[in-house]
Amino acid sequence: MAEGSRSDGWMQVGADWESPSPMRTDIAHSARIYDYFIGGKDNFPADREAAEQVLALRPSLALAAQANRRFMCRAVDFVASQGIRQFLDLGTGIPTSPNTHEVAQAAAPQSRVVYVDNDPMVLAHARALLVSAPQGRTAYIDADIREPATILGHPSLLKVLDLDQPVCLMLVAVLHFVGDEEDPYGLMSELLAACPSGSRLILTHGTEDFSDEAGAEALRAYRASGVNLHLRTAAQVLRFFDGLELAEPGLQLVNRWRPDNDLDRRARPQDITWYGAVATKH
Numbered sequence: 001m002a003e004g005s006r007s008d009g010w011m012q013v014g015a016d017w018e019s020p021s022p023m024r025t026d027i028a029h030s031a032r033i034y035d036y037f038i039g040g041k042d043n044f045p046a047d048r049e050a051a052e053q054v055l056a057l058r059p060s061l062a063l064a065a066q067a068n069r070r071f072m073c074r075a076v077d078f079v080a081s082q083g084i085r086q087f088l089d090l091g092t093g094i095p096t097s098p099n100t101h102e103v104a105q106a107a108a109p110q111s112r113v114v115y116v117d118n119d120p121m122v123l124a125h126a127r128a129l130l131v132s133a134p135q136g137r138t139a140y141i142d143a144d145i146r147e148p149a150t151i152l153g154h155p156s157l158l159k160v161l162d163l164d165q166p167v168c169l170m171l172v173a174v175l176h177f178v179g180d181e182e183d184p185y186g187l188m189s190e191l192l193a194a195c196p197s198g199s200r201l202i203l204t205h206g207t208e209d210f211s212d213e214a215g216a217e218a219l220r221a222y223r224a225s226g227v228n229l230h231l232r233t234a235a236q237v238l239r240f241f242d243g244l245e246l247a248e249p250g251l252q253l254v255n256r257w258r259p260d261n262d263l264d265r266r267a268r269p270q271d272i273t274w275y276g277a278v279a280t281k282h
Contacts, residue, residue: 027046032063035093037066079168087100092122169202211234
């Protein structure tokens with residue numbers, strides 16, 4: 001057994017647990033607002049206040065967040081069905097079942113998953129809840145997606161994932177928190193460059209393409225809470241997939257990507273404000 005690992009397949013590397021960022025519960029955090037949207041309990045008054053202000057203007061955002069979560073599960077299952085056994089989940093958010101490793105390991109128990117987030121609350125819950133199947137491995141890295149070199153060279157990642165073999169990069173509802181001035185396309189290029197041929201990308205991203213004045217007000221409320229949100233058009237989201245082969249049905253609103261339930265089939269475009277797609281690197 002590797003140093004620092006447990007019999008349940010969870011990698012515990014000292015740097016992952018000993019020096020998390022300080023937790024600010026008085027300031028709204030995107031991961032905890034999202035947790036509130038999907039019905040989670042791991043949020044604080046500041047998060048709930050910000051979420052309710054946004055929902056008062058755009059009640060359908062909770063439905064959109066839930067549709068986004070269902071897309072994630074379908075996409076991971078799809079990628080696992082294609083033989084991918086390694087997943088790098090960037091900006092994972094607060095653990096809410098089913099998690100990436102639960103979906104992947106249901107399809108293939110030997111799947112390995114590394115989660116990355118920079119919220120101390122995510123870290124605290126990851127220790128207790130993200131328990132791998134014994135055949136697989138799961139690890140958590142306290143890091144910011146704006147520092148891909150730190151993530152890609154992290155000892156925890158290198159102990160769990162083999163970057164010489166195909167990896168599924170996951171950026172689910174995270175890049176819309178990265179502004180243009182922070183070069184999100186450059187970040188994506190750096191992450192993809194580290195992945196070999198045959199790797200996959202699962203990505204979702206918020207959009208204003210179907211928005212109205214209520215949506216614009218909700219966006220202003222989100223930003224007023226201290227959470228910088230940068231929504232992008234379909235063409236701008238598609239740029240993240242440059243050089244990759246999109247799986248059918250291509251870039252779609254998340255509810256329209258291989259829907260398997262009536263909630264997604266019946267949802268209106270103006271209520272589902274995230275695009276999503278899966279792609280392969282050749």
